[in-house]
Amino acid sequence: MAKDTKHRLIEAGLGLLLERGYSGLGILAVLEATGTPKGSFYHHFRDKEDFALQVIDAYVSEVHAQLEACLSDEAVGPLDRIRGFFEATARVYESQGYMGCLMGGIGQELAATSEVFREKIEGCFTAIAERISVCLREAQRRGQLSPDADVLAIADLIVDGWEGAALRSRLRRNPASLSAMLRLYFDALPAIAPTAGAESGAAAP
Incomplete structure (x- = not known):
């Protein structure tokens, strides 16, 4: 029962954080949304900050479960796996009314005022980029990217572009920015692949 209560509180907190941000998150609203007594809340969380974290x-x-599900599917090419992860994420955004990425939203709100939140969210983005870079290295081995391409830099750029697109999709309440970002990035990736007939190990011009 205790585990169920904590799960319900976290689930409600996710929706409220997406909608209102950290500053607009009230513990009372979480309690009312879940029908939970205040004592039960403080049994699981020290305070509002601990709850949000x-x-x-x-x-x-x-996010990481979805990332692994998409990027581990070896029946799909590595670049298509990466794109598939972001397309799946876009569907989640749609189901939430295009409220955007929780990490991006909280990061923009609190990065300048809370080192705890800044470090946690930056660490999350770094871990996602590192996992994507593994797939990009596979694309290199398959000849889909230049062997000289900096896959971690590319992965960082993809994550950065996605977060910007997620913000615009939230502002517009539609997926146009997300779709445009994916088309731009994944249409551009072949441009840094080896050219036909290029010497092995040579970067594309």
Whole structure:
């Protein structure tokens, strides 16, 4: 029962954080949304900050589960796996009314005022980029990217571009920015692949 209560609180917290941000998150609203007594809340969380950090942890766990599900599917080419992860993420945004990325939203709100949140969210983005870079290295081995390409820099750029597109999709309440970002980035990636007939190990011009 205790585990169920904590799960319900975190689930409600996710929705409220997406909608209102950290500053607009009230513990009373979480309690009312879940029908939970205040004492039960403080049994699981020290305070509002601890609660929000645990909500972010739960959100990140879901993101990484989706990331692994997409990027581990060896029946699909590595670049298509990466794109598939972001397309799946876009569908999640749609189901949430295009509220955007929780990490991006909280990061923009708190990065300048809370080192705890800044470090946690930056660490999350770094971990996602590192996992994507593994798939990009596979693309290199398959000859889909130049062997000289900096795959971690490319992965960072993809994550950065996605977060910007997620913000615009939230502002517009539609997926146009997300779709445009994916087309731009994944149409551009072949441009840094080896050219036909190029010597092995040579970068594309």
